[in-house]
Amino acid sequence: MLELFASQVVNGLAIGQVYALIALGFTLVFGVSNLINFAQGALFMLGAFIAFSGVTVLHLPLPAAAVLSVVVVSLLGMLLERVALRPLENAPYIAPVLSTLAISLIIDQLAEIIWSPEGQAFPVPFEEATYFFGAAYVTSTDLLIFGFGAVTTVALTLFLSRSWLGRTLRATAQDRDAAAQLGVRTGNVKGMAFALAGLLGALSGILVALYFKSVFPQMGLPYGLKGFAAALLGGLTSMPGAVLGGLLLGVVETLASAYVGEGYRDLVAFTLVLVFLVFRPQGLLGNRRLDALGGAGGAAGAMPSTSVLTSASSQRGAVRTLDLPPWGFLAVGAVLALLPAVTQSAYVLQAVAYAMIFALLVASVTLVSGALGMLSIGHAAFYGVGAYAVGLLARNAGWPAEAAIAGAALVTAAVAVASALPLLKLSGHTVALGTLAVGQIGYLVFMTWLEVTRGPMGFINIPAPRLAVLGGLNLSSLVQKFWLIAAVAALALALAQRLLDSGIGRVWRGIREDRLAAHAAGLPVRRYILLGFALSGVLAGTAGGLFAYVQSVVSPESFTVGVSILLLTIAVLGGLGNLTGAALAGFALTLLPELLRPFAEWRMIVYGVALLIMLRLRPHGLLGAR
Numbered sequence: 001m002l003e004l005f006a007s008q009v010v011n012g013l014a015i016g017q018v019y020a021l022i023a024l025g026f027t028l029v030f031g032v033s034n035l036i037n038f039a040q041g042a043l044f045m046l047g048a049f050i051a052f053s054g055v056t057v058l059h060l061p062l063p064a065a066a067v068l069s070v071v072v073v074s075l076l077g078m079l080l081e082r083v084a085l086r087p088l089e090n091a092p093y094i095a096p097v098l099s100t101l102a103i104s105l106i107i108d109q110l111a112e113i114i115w116s117p118e119g120q121a122f123p124v125p126f127e128e129a130t131y132f133f134g135a136a137y138v139t140s141t142d143l144l145i146f147g148f149g150a151v152t153t154v155a156l157t158l159f160l161s162r163s164w165l166g167r168t169l170r171a172t173a174q175d176r177d178a179a180a181q182l183g184v185r186t187g188n189v190k191g192m193a194f195a196l197a198g199l200l201g202a203l204s205g206i207l208v209a210l211y212f213k214s215v216f217p218q219m220g221l222p223y224g225l226k227g228f229a230a231a232l233l234g235g236l237t238s239m240p241g242a243v244l245g246g247l248l249l250g251v252v253e254t255l256a257s258a259y260v261g262e263g264y265r266d267l268v269a270f271t272l273v274l275v276f277l278v279f280r281p282q283g284l285l286g287n288r289r290l291d292a293l294g295g296a297g298g299a300a301g302a303m304p305s306t307s308v309l310t311s312a313s314s315q316r317g318a319v320r321t322l323d324l325p326p327w328g329f330l331a332v333g334a335v336l337a338l339l340p341a342v343t344q345s346a347y348v349l350q351a352v353a354y355a356m357i358f359a360l361l362v363a364s365v366t367l368v369s370g371a372l373g374m375l376s377i378g379h380a381a382f383y384g385v386g387a388y389a390v391g392l393l394a395r396n397a398g399w400p401a402e403a404a405i406a407g408a409a410l411v412t413a414a415v416a417v418a419s420a421l422p423l424l425k426l427s428g429h430t431v432a433l434g435t436l437a438v439g440q441i442g443y444l445v446f447m448t449w450l451e452v453t454r455g456p457m458g459f460i461n462i463p464a465p466r467l468a469v470l471g472g473l474n475l476s477s478l479v480q481k482f483w484l485i486a487a488v489a490a491l492a493l494a495l496a497q498r499l500l501d502s503g504i505g506r507v508w509r510g511i512r513e514d515r516l517a518a519h520a521a522g523l524p525v526r527r528y529i530l531l532g533f534a535l536s537g538v539l540a541g542t543a544g545g546l547f548a549y550v551q552s553v554v555s556p557e558s559f560t561v562g563v564s565i566l567l568l569t570i571a572v573l574g575g576l577g578n579l580t581g582a583a584l585a586g587f588a589l590t591l592l593p594e595l596l597r598p599f600a601e602w603r604m605i606v607y608g609v610a611l612l613i614m615l616r617l618r619p620h621g622l623l624g625a626r
Contacts, residue, residue, distance in 0.1 A: 019246035022228075023234065024242045029197050032176075038097065040201055045108070046201075048215045049114075051202075052209065054069065056123060081193075088619065101569060103612075110605065172184060229437075233245035233276055236286060278434075333487060337482075346478055349482050353485050353550055358543070364543065370575075376432070380560060382412050388453055389407060389545065390544070393408065394462055401466055401549070405488065405546070412537040412540055412544065422434065439564045443560055489543075492539055492542055
């Protein structure tokens with residue numbers, strides 16, 4: 001037993017060293033630009049594939065291919081900062097963050113086009129050896145990864161502490177304005193930080209390819225999330241903390257895999273992240289003040305200098321806000337209900353049905369992220385709870401549609417409130433990171449709770465909706481389901497808009513602008529925050545229930561963290577806090593990939609480019625932030 005423990009720890013330190021390199025990339029960029037670079041995972045994947053092509057296509061030895069990969073990805077990191085991020089310096093904070101998401105989307109899709117979506121074997125240029133110490137063992141690959149990662153970390157540390165360039169980077173991270181007054185070209189320093197992040201991403205991608213002996217285009221997001229989690233565990237503002245967080249995460253993962261089960265390694269890892277956020281949000285070695293994070297647990301609900309919400313709300317006078325009254329949603333729903341009289345195309349009706357569901361779902365995101373000011377990157381988990389709840393209530397319990405959808409909405413509201421409880425003491429970016437952990441935990445629960453969700457196989461044979469109020473009428477045709485979705489979505493959005501326009505909505509926006517002032521005014525802030533999460537859960541659960549009825553099959557792949565990121569992107573593009581903008585953007589951007597279907601594999605690249613252009617021209621959203 002002790003030998004197994006020792007072997008798993010050694011194995012965990014090897015993969016943890018990779019997480020540490022990715023985490024260092026996040027820490028470098030965040031320290032210099034106060035930006036969470038979601039393109040880091042894409043650079044990680046690209047580094048692995050360029051090295052793969054160097055070996056298999058150019059027939060280079062692996063060290064030469066690795067050097068080529070590092071140079072190309074480092075230059076790409078500098079280019080991305082210059083072209084896609086620097087023009088957004090004066091935009092609301094969320095704009096450059098979403099820009100990195102769009103870049104990640106484009107790079108991932110290009111990788112699928114160039115190298116195919118399938119995984120490919122990575123050539124290992126040496127014969128792997130296994131060294132035994134009693135019953136414990138370690139492989140030569142483990143030693144190579146750990147040793148090379150450690151050398152890279154030491155070299156980076158020496159560069160930052162001993163070289164002039166390294167000192168300028170540290171000075172810019174500590175006080176950008178003071179560094180600029182001393183003559184440091186902070187714009188160039190930002191480019192250097194992104195180049196170093198690309199270098200670390202490429203190296204870690206190559207090491208992971210060696211570790212698993214394969215590469216695939218989808219590898220960027222999961223490992224990017226792991227590196228992000230490692231940076232958070234160690235302290236997002238601390239370089240040594242990033243290394244410590246990576247090693248800790250790697251060891252915890254491998255121990256969970258050995259003693260709990262392979263399927264639970266990620267669940268245990270992200271649960272650990274959530275626990276750290278609640279009890280030590282600054283991380284193991286992070287700055288307790290967390291100025292760059294907007295405060296770990298301070299009273300202010302908005303982020304003083306980097307808040308997406310403060311930036312958005314401060315533009316209300318400059319950017320006109322357009323929104324519908326509650327009855328407007330009912331009118332739009334009535335007009336959409338006439339679509340089956342215009343066309344009987346199942347393709348068109350199904351596409352518009354999904355668009356209406358997404359409109360409702362994105363509206364649920366903007367309630368929390370906009371009205372309350374608590375950025376949510378885990379809403380797909382609530383969406384999934386609603387879908388699985390309808391599956392269980394409709395198929396297993398035989399409930400009619402109105403009862404199943406209402407039950408799913410209430411269950412999701414309860415889950416949303418329970419998820420909000422550990423986040424109440426957090427503020428600023430730490431709330432966003434907490435919701436990210438919640439979303440990933442939700443997805444992993446869907447994957448591993450086989451008795452209820454059937455895991456990766458999915459929940460199948462969900463019956464057609466049956467309306468008890470109409471004498472048990474079965475809505476088996478697509479047209480009948482379309483009418484149900486139009487009616488439920490319009491009614492739910494109208495009620496949500498009515499609430500936003502009421503005193504409750506004004507209190508939510510007041511809490512968003514200044515939580516301390518709301519406390520001082522005697523408002524029950526915690527109660528209003530939980531109410532906001534509950535209403536958001538109702539909308540998300542209703543959308544999930546409608547999705548289950550249309551799809552008839554529910555599987556975890558529909559509720560990944562990538563879906564959560566997409567939902568937040570759409571909500572911001574519509575205008576944070578603007579329910580009409582969220583619904584319009586959710587509706588339009590769900591249909592856009594279908595309109596671009598003739599472009600086949602290029603359509604997601606077109607979508608990413610359109611997102612970059614939109615962020616440049618109107619970063620406050622289509623209809624303005626409210």
